[in-house]
Amino acid sequence: MRYGGVEGTLALRHATLDVADGEFVAVVGPSGCGKSTLMRLVTGLWPPTEGTVIVAGREVSGPLSIAGMAFQNPTLLPWRTIQANVMLPLEVVQPHRRQLRAQRAEYVAKTRDLLRLVGLAGFEAKFPWQLSGGMQQRASLCRALIHDPRLLMLDEPFGALDVFTREDLWDVMQAVWMAKKPTVILVTHDLKEAVYLADRVLIMSARPGRIIAERHIPYPRPRRLDQTYEAEFQAIVHELRDRISEARKGEVADAR
């Protein structure tokens, strides 16, 4: 994938990966290696300049309606209530769009259930600016999930949060995944987060990014936060850190 024509920035090269249906994968790598680019290609927000992206057996040729997305910034609409923000994809994505008017009460109930699951019961009628950053991020996760996406693309969704809120949301994310089993691709800089949440961690090289290694995470679910302090868990985090630092050294060598 190259941005800006033939002389432009080569963001990804030979970036090949397979993700199974219902798998939870985390993507980690040096800053600027092309992680967000990978997300844009998989969701069809950008067309690749070379190669193909296949989701659910079909080549991606435009924005994917089976995908839910959440980013570092919650991007809620300030003039809509939390409930109305969460329900936004239902106004856009079929078959929900068609059914929304007739089945509004059911969709509202589903929205409330989801808000309860993430600890936001009672905040349905509030506006985003009346909520903390962590609460807005919870609402934005609900918006990513409301249409039951088979594919959930998360681009550093917990990156801007304090450590306690972040850990709370890991457990929310784990509960959501266990309840609905979507395929998840999570981009993160936080290696502990990657190991805690994912079945498999993919490590990218420095730009132009490609997958250089992968690590299966052996822990059954539900995982508990106290496991993150155990020696075996920390050894996996260190192993990933070493891989990324090797990848970054490659970047310095390439730049010379």
Ligand SMILES: Nc1ncnc2c1ncn2[C@@H]1O[C@H](COP(=O)(O)OP(=O)(O)OP(=O)(O)O)[C@@H](O)[C@H]1O
């Ligand atoms: N729209 C764009 N136009 C031109 N170049 C871009 C564009 N988006 C990204 N790039 C370039 O592509 C490369 C990869 O960017 P990308 O945002 O995918 O990396 P990243 O791994 O997500 O970065 P970070 O870890 O810092 O968030 C970078 O060199 C970036 O400058």
